Amino acid sequence: MKARSATAAAIATGGVSLAAFLGTAEVVAVATGPASQPEVALGRVVIARTPEWLKNFAISNFGENDKLVLNISVYAALIVLAGLAGALAGRTRTWAALGALTALGTVTAVAAATGPSASAWQSLPSVAGAIAGAAVFVSASARGGRAGRAGVGADSGPGGSPTLPRRQFLKKAGSLFALSAGAYAVGRGALARAYNAAASRAAVRLPRAVRSTPRVAGTGFEVEGLSPYITPNKDFYRVDTALVVPQLSTDGYILALHGMVERPAIFTFDDLLHMPLVEAPITMVCVSDPVGGPYVGNARWLGVPLAHLLGLVGPRPGADQLFMTSADGMTIGADLRAAMDGRPALLAVGMNGEPLPFEHGFPVRAVIPGFYGYASACKWLVDLEVTTYEAKKAYWVQRGYAQKGAVRLESRIDTPAPFAQLRAGPVTVAGSAWHPTVGIRKVQVSADGGPWHEAALADVESVDTWRLWRWEWEATPGSHSLQVRAVGNDGQVQTAAGAPVFPAGATGRQSLVVSVT
């Protein structure tokens, strides 16, 4: 009985020390910035080291909640480790707990100080947290003098010494925990207020485009369950490694453009707004989008043509890669020739008529039709280097993904949903198809492996966007499979051969089963 409650107290002591660690660090991070929070630094390391299969598992099973799951896992792991360290220390020696705190503090301090906004100051929250955690551990497991006789673990406290009596211990541990939790909440609130560029974004007035792809009628169909031609910003998929969405302010924003160029230059946000802006609809696709998946969206982007910007600095012969770096340390290498070949490759400042949302890269991101996001669409962009593929490898390329990342010809069924229960009679089958920069000439649907039927196609504003389609099906009772394939403007027929997401994007045809009564 006694031994059991002694262990419980030791575990609780570990937990309270962890709370003190995190609470103190959070308050200190108000001075050093959100990226220096130890749990954020830790999460970043986990993301950077996550093996490919696990990353794909997370994206396909948790989707856009992948970061929520990661955060929960990091906290859960910390709590388990704190409990273990506490129990270990309670049974043997205080140094075990102090050692665990030092180890945790060191790992998070190094992770923070070597993060994207790397500076030694970034380790301060972790160091302060570890000290506070150690102080709390020592204090909560301090000797209670003679009263210790009746106490929790009277004869098995840390270091084998008597500890506080149960009531006194609970009170002390409880108030230390409350204090730590309070500090955490206050620090978190202050961080959210201090590192927030909402006012900066609200103040942006987007200029008119000098050239805008004309809007056309008839780009959509009134079919329930079918995506709209333009994806509203709030529904646009989000894929990135940022645990804290970067909050860059437009004042002080500087974009450097350098490397193999004649005249390196830097540009402020205002400089960019004063350049001739172009507006174009472009469909963006994530390489992690499985066949029939959700990581694709179409928006009207407003931005500076990369060709214009590159023309100002003059790339040198031999360069073939445009290497982009974001404020949060992501690196994305794009095909330099594609950025200048006349397609609307943009440094975007606007998305569907508004400044970029924070989640989508405010204040500046790249969008280059025809390439997956990891090889073209750097968000929170701060640096552009003209270089070679030989000289520099971008983040996902280092992890085995294809160097260029050209988007594959694909099509998707939006409705009916897989395993839908339908009534016999006319059923509208509808979805989208894309091959950015090429465009879609034809979409065909087959029921039960039968002949291919031509779907009706909606209009498109450019070859860089997806194309919506519909087909009227006379559904008869029974279980049926539906399959779709697209044909590009170049005559290419969407292949039936399946390829996984890694390393160059999924191929194959979506097929689903419905039951009709």
Ligand SMILES: Nc1nc2c(c(=O)[nH]1)N[C@H]1C(S)=C(S)[C@@H](COP(=O)(O)O)O[C@H]1N2
């Ligand atoms: N800074 C930064 N930019 C990034 C990423 C990232 O993780 N960090 N992810 C890329 C990937 S993989 C994709 S598919 C697109 C997604 O852009 P979205 O979130 O606006 O849809 O952003 C790209 N740009």
Ligand SMILES: [Mo]
């Ligand atoms: Mo992606």
